Amino acid sequence: MEYRRFGKTEKEISVITLGGMRFKQAWNEPRNVVDKETQDHCTQMVDLALKNGINHFETAYGYMKSEHAFGKTLHDELKLDRSSYYLMTKGREYSADDMRRLVEQQLKNLKTDYFDFYGWHGLNSREIFNNACKSNGAVEELLKMKEEGIIKHVGFSTHASVDVIEDAILTDYFEFVNLHYYYFNQTNQRAVDLAKEKDLGVFIISPNDKGGQLYKAPQKVKNAIPHSTPIQWNARFCLNTPGIHTLSFGMTEEAHFNEMKGIFDFTQETLEQDQKTKQVLDDMENDDPYAKYKGTELRDHSGELNIEWLLRWRKLWKCYDMLDFAKYRYKELKTPNDWVPGVYATAENISKIDFSKVSDSIPLKEMLLELHDALYVNPDQKRFDPKTLKLNLGEQ
Numbered sequence: 001m002e003y004r005r006f007g008k009t010e011k012e013i014s015v016i017t018l019g020g021m022r023f024k025q026a027w028n029e030p031r032n033v034v035d036k037e038t039q040d041h042c043t044q045m046v047d048l049a050l051k052n053g054i055n056h057f058e059t060a061y062g063y064m065k066s067e068h069a070f071g072k073t074l075h076d077e078l079k080l081d082r083s084s085y086y087l088m089t090k091g092r093e094y095s096a097d098d099m100r101r102l103v104e105q106q107l108k109n110l111k112t113d114y115f116d117f118y119g120w121h122g123l124n125s126r127e128i129f130n131n132a133c134k135s136n137g138a139v140e141e142l143l144k145m146k147e148e149g150i151i152k153h154v155g156f157s158t159h160a161s162v163d164v165i166e167d168a169i170l171t172d173y174f175e176f177v178n179l180h181y182y183y184f185n186q187t188n189q190r191a192v193d194l195a196k197e198k199d200l201g202v203f204i205i206s207p208n209d210k211g212g213q214l215y216k217a218p219q220k221v222k223n224a225i226p227h228s229t230p231i232q233w234n235a236r237f238c239l240n241t242p243g244i245h246t247l248s249f250g251m252t253e254e255a256h257f258n259e260m261k262g263i264f265d266f267t268q269e270t271l272e273q274d275q276k277t278k279q280v281l282d283d284m285e286n287d288d289p290y291a292k293y294k295g296t297e298l299r300d301h302s303g304e305l306n307i308e309w310l311l312r313w314r315k316l317w318k319c320y321d322m323l324d325f326a327k328y329r330y331k332e333l334k335t336p337n338d339w340v341p342g343v344y345a346t347a348e349n350i351s352k353i354d355f356s357k358v359s360d361s362i363p364l365k366e367m368l369l370e371l372h373d374a375l376y377v378n379p380d381q382k383r384f385d386p387k388t389l390k391l392n393l394g395e396q
Contacts, residue, residue, distance in 0.1 A: 001053025007201035020059035090121035176201030182211035196243030303352030306342030
């Protein structure tokens with residue numbers, strides 16, 4: 001295992017964090033009743049993590065039973081010295097009083113008297129950022145609890161646009177940030193760079209799942225990485241990015257830890273092979289004539305459509321055969337939420353785009369209609385066959 005200084009927190013944490021989102025049956029109600037299967041699974045994963053050098057565990061109030069399971073495992077079952085590991089949890093409230101009450105409940109859940117790292121959970125939009133960071137609000141209350149020693153370091157997690165993330169970093173309220181950054185989604189590069197400049201710890205959320213469901217990567221991607229698994233290669237890509245300190249792995253079985261060990265092959269031969277793989281993957285972007293178009297000029301001019309996310313999923317489908325992953329992400333638009341913001345690319349929603357801002361060389365309407373046909377899964381219709389769907393450019 002490798003350890004890195006987690007920015008200005010000065011804590012030396014493992015570059016792989018055990019994420020606590022995926023324990024068996026952990027999402028079932030009620031949250032405070034942890035059955036034997038869930039508890040045993042948590043204890044097994046924590047034990048394996050410790051044996052493999054992991055010293056950082058991450059959870060959240062929003063992960064249902066996770067905090068309770070971790071609390072019992074760390075305190076009661078493994079009886080670990082509290083100074084032998086680092087613990088991160090997260091929570092979301094807006095008023096100072098509600099924030100304090102939640103933190104006090106989480107201390108009980110996790111059977112500890114302090115948190116090494118506490119993140120405001122889901123600073124996902126400008127409105128949420130302004131509300132959480134308002135005067136005498138939730139973030140200021142977290143900073144008070146830091147002064148009291150209940151929280152050692154305050155940070156935030158985010159699914160927001162890069163400009164919101166940058167503004168949150170620039171408040172100087174925070175000592176770490178949890179964000180998305182992987183080979184297949186480098187949108188937050190500017191935020192990673194700014195965090196490095198401001199000496200924040202940088203924690204990468206879900207590199208193996210939200211980073212492209214790399215545990216079931218398509219053959220085209222696997223063929224580009226003959227010397228490693230996609231998970232191992234992407235992890236090295238992230239860890240070789242300046243400013244990144246730790247990656248969250250939601251490991252659920254011993255085989256995942258065995259695969260993790262293969263990340264730490266930093267020989268010259270492997271690094272050279274990694275670079276060759278990156279070039280091969282970079283070149284795949286040329287497999288579609290519109291893959292480099294990001295639609296940034298349509299911010300605030302496309303109704304509720306999240307054009308940049310839609311076009312990124314389209315690129316992953318067209319260039320990397322990541323259709324299943326694109327469907328997986330697209331279906332999350334079915335319920336309005338700030339974690340995956342946007343709406344389906346239906347004809348009605350597409351009609352709200354200001355196409356005067358789009359170059360005539362980009363058949364955006366047809367691209368989005370095709371994308372919806374490909375990614376939307378209606379149980380009453382036949383499954384989509386990508387071989388039979390072609391982009392009609394006749395109307396451009």
